[in-house]
Amino acid sequence: MNDVLRLEGVGKTYAADGPSPVTVLAGLDLSVARGEVVALVAPSGAGKSTLLHIAGLLDTPDTGRVFLGGRDMTGLPDRARTEARRRELGFVYQFHHLLPEFSAAENIVLPQLADGVSPRVAQTRATDLLGRVGLSHRADHRPAQMSGGEQQRVAFCRALANQPALLLADEPTGNLDPETSDKVFDVLMTLVRETGLSALIATHNHALAARMDRVVRLTAA
Numbered sequence: 775m776n777d778v779l780r781l782e783g784v785g786k787t788y789a790a791d792g793p794s795p796v797t798v799l800a801g802l803d804l805s806v807a808r809g810e811v812v813a814l815v816a817p818s819g820a821g822k823s824t825l826l827h828i829a830g831l832l833d834t835p836d837t838g839r840v841f842l843g844g845r846d847m848t849g850l851p852d853r854a855r856t857e858a859r860r861r862e863l864g865f866v867y868q869f870h871h872l873l874p875e876f877s878a879a880e881n882i883v884l885p886q887l888a889d890g891v892s893p894r895v896a897q898t899r900a901t902d903l904l905g906r907v908g909l910s911h912r913a914d915h916r917p918a919q920m921s922g923g924e925q926q927r928v929a930f931c932r933a934l935a936n937q938p939a940l941l942l943a944d945e946p947t948g949n950l951d952p953e954t955s956d957k958v959f960d961v962l963m964t965l966v967r968e969t970g971l972s973a974l975i976a977t978h979n980h981a982l983a984a985r986m987d988r989v990v991r992l993t994a995a
């Protein structure tokens with residue numbers, strides 16, 4: 775079994791016990807193979823964020839199962855889910871969410887220290903990643919001293935610093951102008967390919983989606 779992520783028959787209904795329940799996902803099957811980059815394309819409201827939250831172990835489905843690296847995550851206690859999330863997943867969002875009072879390098883180092891990586895190894899990884907995204911010269915800059923595209927490139931480095939098995943990205947270049955978005959997306963794809971990472975990347979941009987290995991379209995449940 776070579777899937778990094780597998781969702782089997784996943785369903786989610788909000789306020790299932792309320793007067794007007796909203797079924798967002800119903801019987802959804804989805805998998806990401808090792809080394810595969812999958813685009814998730816969905817009209818607004820179709821459940822893209824809900825799906826990424828479930829895949830990212832931040833939310834639980836009402837029905838179905840979630841496997842990470844072949845291991846069934848369904849029904850695991852919160853602590854085990856948090857542990858799996860930290861060890862196996864990297865997240866990138868539309869906004870960078872970098873810590874404003876720390877430099878680019880520190881933003882990449884700190885989460886690693888929290889995960890028990892030694893300061894020397896954490897610093898080496900940060901230096902390597904910043905070099906890969908062309909930001910060696912910005913290592914000591916704080917987020918406010920960088921452009922939007924640069925901030926997002928640092929966020930990519932942070933997501934990869936713990937060497938996750940799977941990257942989950944929600945509109946990773948969605949807040950950038952089209953030209954910058956294309957360039958920054960190139961950087962992300964190069965980084966993903968060079969590291970052999972598997973990824974599930976949500977985007978509204980069909981041209982970007984077409985550059986991934988496979989496109990999964992989500993329709994309203």
Ligand SMILES: Nc1ncnc2c1ncn2[C@@H]1O[C@H](COP(=O)(O)OP(=O)(O)OP(=O)(O)O)[C@@H](O)[C@H]1O
Nearest residue numbers: 788789796798816817818819820821822823824825
């Ligand atoms: N906590 C909640 N309680 C009730 N309904 C919710 C909740 N969260 C989301 N929904 C509803 O579920 C549907 C899907 O939400 P979701 O955020 O997954 O959509 P999305 O596809 O990510 O949309 P967008 O691309 O616009 O961000 C929406 O109709 C939303 O109103």
